[in-house]
Amino acid sequence: MAAWTDLLLILIALTNLAMTGLSSLGTCIRVMAIQGVMLGFVTIGVRHDAVSAHILILVVGVIVIKGLVFPRLLLRGVREANVRREVEPFIGFTMSLLIGTLGLPAAIWLGSRLPAIDPTVSPLVVPVAFHAILIGLFLIVSRKKAVTQVLGYLGLENGIYIFGIALVKEATILIDLGVLLDIFVAVFVMGIAIFHISREFDHIDTDRLSTLKE
């Protein structure tokens, strides 16, 4: 049981690394979709001692929402808004990949600063979760397009979700909050906002939104 969970966790870390180096917007969205599906299975792996109906609903919800619905909406958004297919970073791809890789030791260090958690949980969970959060934040600040920022936000959210399933054993309602409400914020509202941005300016670069500066 533990072996494939660890494998999935490593794959999640790799998809995050890939996000920093990929240049095609469509591929980025698909990579995040794969990550969403893997996230669903990791839930079972991490909570294998107590797979309840509640957990199963959560798993299905995560896979459907993060693996299917969001990617579809984002791909459609990109198509309809006629966004150029490249990611357009502020920080170059090589540099981004380097920063993403350096994120790993940083995440391991951050994880070691936290008090020890339940020994039945894989030791990979905390570093992978921190890594996802760091990469998510990095993508939000280092990419020009609104769509890429949403992808970064999804990555950040996934990292927090991994923390949730690994740490919060009893109050599962807290984890549900994360899944249900972050969906609402991240894509619904931002999707609507993107829609307006693309409508009114015919582009969805956030660096063109730069009138309000000191």
Next chain:
Amino acid sequence: MIAALFLIPSLAGLTAFFIRSDTTRRTLLMTTAIGHTILTTAAWWVKEEVHAEAWLALDALGLLFLSITSLLFLVTAVYCLGYLGREPRGSHHDIEEGFLISNAPEAVFTGCLLVFLGMMSLVCVSAHFGLIWVAVEATTLASAPLIYFHRHHRSLEATWKYLLICSVGIALALLGNFFLAVAAATPDGSTMPLVVQNLMGHGDSLHGAWLRAAFVFLIVGYGTKMGLAPLHTWLPDAHSESPSVVSALLSGALLNCAFLSILRAQQVLSAAGCAAFGQDLLLLLGLVSIAVAAVFIVGQADYKRMLAYSSVEHVGILALGVGLGGAGAFGAMLHAVNHSLTKAMLFLVAGNILAVYGTKSSGDVRGVLRVLPVSGLLWVTGFLAITGSPPFGIFLSEFTVLKAALDQGRPGVAALYLALLAVIFVGMASVFLKMAQGEASGPFKRKETTESWSSTLPPVTLALVVLMLGVHVPAWLSQLLHQAAQALGGS
């Protein structure tokens, strides 16, 4: 009854989306605002006995912040009546750049405004950390369409920044809640309910290291919403681009609600014996906020942005007061009241000036005292009040915080605080006084300059309350402030 405080405005808000008649909708807005104030007033007398594990409870802290929110909403609702009446229908010229824009439908505006009130009330009455989180999240969602009322590229940019930055903050606050749940795990593996009173009661058995980690994420997450530097970057844009009524509510009520969420975490931290950890963080962020605000206030050319940076300054003072503890906590509570009322008044007056002059650039506005006598007078009064000149309330609360710093043997903090306040005073004086005085000049947008009662009565009321609070804090308010300060371990 506690549930009614957030249910009534939320339901009224949802109804407002479907009301087609402007008159009916505005009546609903006004009735709900009055009803909410009556309920809040009743809550001062009727103390409900609540179970220690109840998710909804109204303690002194919650009641204080709820009262501020309710009063502000009532006052801004009156202002709103006139404001919505004056707003043009259909497409009209942008007041600053002249291109054609249209407003969001009034039903959406009113609906969101009421839901916003409902969710801010929910923050005030929540005793469960998960529920607080949901409520803070919901305030973000409800207020975003308000910022984007005038549909132009500047407000869109502000809304985008607001949503993105605050949603990242809220995500991090959720992580803080997870850590809190770990800290509250009992040895047999189950988790205590994350209810403030319950956690405080079991303070000794909480896991200290996890609790501190939780606090760091909660203060970063909610601090983003509160506008503590360096997490404040959304704030100047959202406050300057949203309609002035919305800015008044954002600054006067929303920032307080986020502050309350941090205070809840600080309460638990104190009960677990780690009060100093939280206080040091608050003190640091407070001083950084005041310093950042001072830097951006000096030479600020946009008067609404200046007010926004002034909010960063004042949330910094709130954090500083609680961070100092002791009498500082009382000072912070009093300051929350004073700042909310003063800042809301200033934003409303700024709205009056903007409507007539048609520019937010302070260099282009001259002679407000001649053009708009009442607003001009309020502008000068507001300047004196917000910079902490006697006899206004802010003088009293800022002085209390200063005294707390000196009493605790922290002359360095006190000196830095005073120096920054002085810089801010000079920075604001050069803008406010120039705008108020001189010959009337500016790119006037509106010819008739008679001031309607709906645009002057709300700020006049607020100014009078702030003046009264500076001269005499009534016993009933003082008692509540003391109770709130005691809940934070102050005096």
